[in-house]
Amino acid sequence: METHSDEKSYECKQCGKMFTFSSSLKRHLQRHSEKKPYECKECGKAFKFPSYLECHMRTHTGETPLECKQCGKTFSWPMSLKTHMETHLRPHSGAKPYECKECGKAFNVRAHLRKHMRMHTRGAYECKECGKAFSSSTYLQEHMRMHTGEPYECKECGKTLCSPAYLREHMRIHTGEKPYECKYCTRTFTFHSSFKTHEKMHTGEKPYKCKQCGKAFTCVSRLYRHKETHSEQKPYECKHCGKGFRCPKYFRQHVSMHSGEKPL
Template identity: 30%
Template structure:
């Protein structure tokens, strides 16, 4: 077993030999940044820590994997560059004078553009490619059958005109030429249809689309919204996929999607069948066993390799995270694009999700769900060390970390003090910089923390109440005015 683990996963060389005794000459696949993802894309096989394969690469194979990844990215950039050059060159020719070679290149470039713009719909693209390949295979089979039938017909025809086998071959060649010309005409016609399609361009980023609804959905993502909103009145739901929206619209029409678990003693009901299947696999042990991916550093278990690879960054320095914020004076880095996207939405002040109870706005749907739970208390998270009960899993982690573990992981950038919470550190650092971002709209006084501003505004509210009472006291009732007049008359 030790011999298996001490070999290179790619070339199967023994890493314990005299050539590989140096520890720098072997690389752990799951510890090196992004090497597991690069190797998986290179060999088209999912990698997992739970498998029994070797976990190391030799220095040579490690370099080859990086070279392959760089080569693939270079090819993608070249395709985009050539596509722009070809489209520019196309404008020099009229539609009737475009050479066939350029048309073929444009057809390839259009295909590449379509692939780049529809990567997320990989399942649909795969199905389309499969149908196209099936059509090509059917055409080839039909062509071979017709060709064979034609040869048999020619060979069985009496040699009236003195045709021999060479003449039959020439007839077959002529037939092939006719078919090739027809296929070229068909391809040119398809290309002309493709050229007449309108390309919809995003005015925010370089993305392009052949369908308008894809562009509209894409622009909604720039605004921090779900791409496909419900079109029914008074329905605020939105979805990530168009198929999910279509399913939701069918529910408006009266269709019911209920998938109940048929196992004894289980009353769970789900809206989606895959969720039911996952429930049965997890709790009733039906179907294949769920794969688990374990962190070799801390032992945490994750459902997918993507989640595990994202977790690996928690054990590394923050400077190694691949996605950096491009906003000025912001040094934050993130482990994936989705986290960076949410962070940029916070910079832009985008808060599209509104609480129905208090009107507070949130940036993401998950944040809104956590906030709504403070109103409804549908779920609670009790502490296992004390009687404290939290309203979210994040608050429970913070409670355990700060109260029971007494951890202070957040250090001030200006002094040696450390803090248990990032918000506490943020307000402390403002004492160094002199910032007071919270301003009173009544008197203009500024405060460090929002809580201090709220306390200050209560003073203005009390003053407003007292002033209104004083004004009421100053006003005299008609009866009081009559008594005063009578008193004045008696004096005279």
């Protein structure tokens, strides 16, 4: 009978969201939990829901059973297909209804906005060992492998990386692979982030704007570094000499001068 009613009588005490069914509330509560009981036997990555693990396994098998009816492109994850379908809704209008409240950048797909917002909250999970901050607990856990002695090591040069994905990306340095080509000058790039930043030099796009002084930047990392110049706080202190730093990157570089190690 609850399916015939619009009443939502089950409330989440943590975020206030309401649900029609108790089973829906129970499933929602798992999102607030840090427990991830469903683990991939191939790579060790863990998930909160069995459906997420099932979709993840397709990344190992290469299976892409979800097909876009408009263009035939296939996907492994339902959310990836849903995000892709939004690109068909606004292909030529240029409408970008999803705007970031932090920096004003707009997106035509809601999922892209959610992914972007993690850049603003990346400092929520901070490594107590070196001060580096991450947008999710998963990324922090992978990073901690560097400190606990469980990293992924490159067989070519011995460099250690905190995740299999970073190791695969790093291997392009040795293979010479540059899969990203600029359509404006045909220059090629090893890393996607470098490629996207380079393209903005051609377009003049600077979507990340400082609210305090109005200065704009091509990538969000430069905006973050710039914002620290407005702050007098120096939360990262060197244990060797007591010098303080606003930015974790400069802090790590400084510490490496004492240890003699090359910073990651």
